[in-house]
Amino acid sequence: xxxxxxxxxxxxxxxxxxxxxxxxxxxxxxxxxxxxxxxxxxxxxxxxxxxxxxxxxxxxxxxxxxxxxxxxxxxxxxxxxxxxxxxxxxxxxxxxxxxxxxxxxxxxxxxxxxxxxxxxxxxxxxxxxxxxxxxxxxxxxxxxxxxxxxxxxxxxxxxxxxxxxxxxxxxxxxxxxxxxxxxxxxxxxxxxxxxxxxxxxxxxxxxxxxxxxxxxxxxxxxxxxxxxxxxxxxxxxxxxxxxxxxxxxxxxxxxxxxxxxxxxxxxxxxxxxxxxxxxxxxxxxxxxxxxxxxxxxxxxxxxxxxxxxxxxxxxxxxxxxxxxxxxxxxxxxxxxxxxxxxxxxxxxxxxxxxxxxxxxxxxxxxxxxxxxxxxxxxxxxxxxxxxxxxxxxxxxxxxxxxxxxxxxxxxxxxxxxxxxxxxxx
Amino acid sequence: xxxxxxxxxxxxxxxxxxxxxxxxxxxxxxxxxxxxxxxxxxxxxxxxxxxxxxxxxxxxxxxxxxxxxxxxxxxxxxxxxxxxxxxxxxxxxxxxxxxxxxxxxxxxxxxxxxxxxxxxxxxxxxxxxxxxxxxxxxxxxxxxxxxxxxxxxxxxxxxxxxxxxxxxxxxxxxxxxxxxxxxxxxxxxxxxxxxxxxxxxxxxxxxxxxxxxxxxxxxxxxxxxxxxxxxxxxxxxxxxxxxxxxxxxxxxxxxxxxxxxxxxxxxxxxxxxxxxxxxxxxxxxxxxxxxxxxxxxxxxxxxxxxxxxxxxxxxxxxxxxxxxxxxxxxx
Numbered sequence: 013x014x015x016x017x018x019x020x021x022x023x024x025x026x027x028x029x030x031x032x033x034x035x036x037x038x039x040x041x042x043x044x045x046x047x048x049x050x051x052x053x054x055x056x057x058x059x060x061x062x063x064x065x066x067x068x069x070x071x072x073x074x075x076x077x078x079x080x081x082x083x084x085x086x087x088x089x090x091x092x093x094x095x096x097x098x099x100x101x102x103x104x105x106x107x108x109x110x111x112x113x114x115x116x117x118x119x120x121x122x123x124x125x126x127x128x129x130x131x132x133x134x135x136x137x138x139x140x141x142x143x144x145x146x147x148x149x150x151x152x153x154x155x156x157x158x159x160x161x162x163x164x165x166x167x168x169x170x171x172x173x174x175x176x177x178x179x180x181x182x183x184x185x186x187x188x189x190x191x192x193x194x195x196x197x198x199x200x201x202x203x204x205x206x207x208x209x210x211x212x213x214x215x216x217x218x219x220x221x222x223x224x225x226x227x228x229x230x231x232x233x234x235x236x237x238x239x240x241x242x243x244x245x246x247x248x249x250x251x252x253x254x255x256x257x258x259x260x261x262x263x264x265x266x267x268x269x270x271x272x273x274x275x276x277x278x279x280x281x282x283x284x285x286x287x288x289x290x291x292x293x294x295x296x297x298x299x300x301x302x303x304x305x306x307x308x309x310x311x312x313x314x315x316x317x318x319x320x321x322x323x324x325x326x327x328x329x330x331x332x333x334x335x336x337x338x339x340x341x342x343x344x345x346x347x348x349x350x351x352x353x354x355x356x357x358x359x360x361x362x363x364x365x366x367x368x369x370x371x372x373x374x375x376x377x378x379x380x381x382x383x384x385x386x387x388x389x390x391x392x393x394x395x396x397x398x399x400x401x402x403x404x405x406x407x408x409x410x411x412x413x414x415x416x417x418x419x420x421x422x423x424x425x426x427x428x429x430x431x432x433x434x435x436x437x
Numbered sequence: 438x439x440x441x442x443x444x445x446x447x448x449x450x451x452x453x454x455x456x457x458x459x460x461x462x463x464x465x466x467x468x469x470x471x472x473x474x475x476x477x478x479x480x481x482x483x484x485x486x487x488x489x490x491x492x493x494x495x496x497x498x499x500x501x502x503x504x505x506x507x508x509x510x511x512x513x514x515x516x517x518x519x520x521x522x523x524x525x526x527x528x529x530x531x532x533x534x535x536x537x538x539x540x541x542x543x544x545x546x547x548x549x550x551x552x553x554x555x556x557x558x559x560x561x562x563x564x565x566x567x568x569x570x571x572x573x574x575x576x577x578x579x580x581x582x583x584x585x586x587x588x589x590x591x592x593x594x595x596x597x598x599x600x601x602x603x604x605x606x607x608x609x610x611x612x613x614x615x616x617x618x619x620x621x622x623x624x625x626x627x628x629x630x631x632x633x634x635x636x637x638x639x640x641x642x643x644x645x646x647x648x649x650x651x652x653x654x655x656x657x658x659x660x661x662x663x664x665x666x667x668x669x670x671x672x673x674x675x676x677x678x679x680x681x682x683x684x685x686x687x688x689x690x691x692x693x694x695x696x697x698x699x700x701x702x703x704x705x706x707x708x709x710x711x712x713x714x715x716x717x718x719x720x721x722x723x724x725x726x727x728x729x730x731x732x733x734x735x736x737x738x739x740x741x742x743x744x745x746x747x748x749x750x751x752x753x754x755x756x757x758x759x760x761x762x763x764x765x766x767x768x
Contacts, residue, residue, distance in 0.1 A: 088707050092729065095510070095729060098510075099510065099734075117511065117732065120510070120511035120512070120732070121510055121511065121513075123513065263598075264704035264705065267704045268589075268592070268593055268596065269596050269597065269598055269599060272598075272599055273598075278598075398511060398512070401730075402730070402731055405708045405710060405730075408705075409710055409713045409714065410713070412713035413713045413714055415713075416615055416617075416618040416713060417618075418618060418713070418714070
């Protein structure tokens with residue numbers, strides 16, 4: 013009896029000791045990678061596929077003391093986790109990807125990130141699209157992130173549906189059909205009449221955003237004052253006109269209903285940043301060859317794209333920066349484009365044959381390697397205010413009420429304005 | 438419950454006659470065993486209280502401190518004490534009252550039918566049925582289904598254009614409903630999800646309580662000519678009153694904290710606005726939005742405290758009402 017007990021005690025003690033050793037390991041793991049020869053482990057958080065899997069071994073081969081831990085998570089979760097790590101002051105990865113739509117939120121907390129200018133990132137400023145560089149610069153002049161890809165903006169349209177409705181199908185002619193947003197509305201009406209009342213576009217929400225982004229001033233001027241009667245008003249008129257004229261299927265993007273309509277021809281045209289190509293191919297593989305891509309009305313545009321940031325709480329910010337710096341070099345950027353199609357944020361690369369001559373067979377061999385860079389180049393640099401996200405949510409919610417038929421006309425605009433004012437308070 | 442046995446143990450320990458200790462030896466063995474008897478129970482229940490303190494009490498108090506401060510993640514320069522300003526702002530914000538109305542509305546639409554149906558289901562399962570164990574386990578299936586998965590399925594059922602519910606309405610000649618657009622329809626949809634999930638869970642709790650009701654009561658009632666229905670309401674329900682109270686309190690807490698179902702029911706879940714006009718934004722969603730989307734942690738903390746007080750108030754009301762209704766004011 014006694015021996016049994018002492019044996020179990022010994023086992024328990026061994027277990028406790030092992031647990032302690034493990035915790036000790038975990039403790040050092042955080043610090044220097046857990047390896048005695050001073051190797052450094054860099055944790056990199058992002059979502060989806062950034063095309064890094066094949067690049068990492070090349071970097072670690074050249075830098076034997078660096079280990080890279082890739083953590084591809086869910087888009088929303090990664091941003092939310094990053095926010096919580098920043099508040100907690102610990103747990104953040106050494107390198108975190110930030111999406112364009114969350115840029116303002118994290119830029120507002122610039123002091124929690126390494127100022128990349130301190131590490132020498134200023135040397136790359138001229139390589140970047142100016143608006144893209146500005147997006148992650150805080151008002152105090154701290155550079156929070158370096159762009160790794162942009163979305164550009166175009167219109168994807170269904171050639172078969174256009175043809176059936178008596179519209180041109182050739183992408184040059186379609187682009188010429190809608191140089192302005194008024195012309196786009198007119199084309200929509202032609203489609204509606206020619207197709208017997210079918211819906212022209214998927215919904216009004218992304219169009220609202222797209223038009224506002226094309227204006228010189230968005231929701232906020234550089235003085236941080238809400239400017240609803242400028243750019244937002246222009247976008248609102250177009251978006252609500254789409255609804256009022258019955259041209260919009262009034263679907264919310266990225267919902268199951270939207271996906272279904274994409275598959276079965278529930279709409280003929282949608283706003284289409286570069287990354288939307290992959291989305292359409294994934295959701296509606298049955299529509300291969302029935303799409304094409306045209307230039308958007310009103311000039312250029314961008315939606316989406318991402319940045320690399322380095323949270324200040326990391327212990328290896330120098331090593332992290334060197335890896336990020338390596339990732340944004342032309343060679344790696346082109347490799348990523350070839351692998352997953354992410355369009356680089358540096359316009360000089362657009363002349364690389366790998367990008368310039370790229371065509372997408374799913375979209376009728378559209379020269380996407382030219383269309384998206386062209387639109388990304390033409391983006392109007394626009395100041396994004398501290399509360400832009402909140403105002404955007406408020407206004408797009410009122411637009412949803414318009415799409416649901418709950419409100420319309422001048423009353424809708426008044427409500428959009430008052431909700432925006434409340435969100436900006 | 439725990440008080441009685443423990444004091445009994447302690448009393449017996451202190452009443453034990455002191456052993457005839459040999460002079461010069463302090464009798465550490467005895468002191469140890471006395472220490473053992475006196476303090477071991479506390480040691481054994483300590484893990485709960487330690488965990489509760491770390492993950493329950495501390496956040497609660499920390500939250501109270503935060504609610505008295507300005508803590509804006511997007512504007513660190515404004516950090517500092519503000520007294521009750523957050524509470525004033527929160528109570529004056531009509532979004533809070535809208536969210537409160539939504540939460541209570543969905544709670545009424547879900548908890549009432551849910552508990553009544555659970556009771557009837559439990560009464561059914563309590564009878565002699567074929568495959569009784571299988572059925573009893575089966576009602577728990579919705580509860581073990583991941584909440585995200587079931588919400589996505591319900592989202593598709595209630596979809597406006599290709600949804601099964603709307604197809605059904607159309608096939609009997611009724612108008613299509615955009616379930617997310619109006620308050621009543623979105624509440625109904627969310628309450629349906631909640632009901633589907635928790636009816637079986639509550640039924641099992643009732644069933645367990647029903648097993649303890651003496652069979653002789655039913656036999657006597659049956660001899661006196663009481664119908665099944667009368668037996669259920671006159672015997673079963675009063676006899677399982679503690680279980681009923683338990684489920685009512687649990688569903689009140691759950692209902693007040695409702696979050697995942699309405700969040701994922703939205704077409705733009707990331708913003709947690711609960712529909713285009715806050716039709717189904719619950720308090721928990723508003724707290725989440727205020728804290729993590731509008732980055733105002735002080736105000737979110739104040740809202741959490743308001744919610745906490747509301748839940749405490751409702752729990753008290755529940756207890757009083759339930760005692761009155763089913764217990765005739767005994768106790």
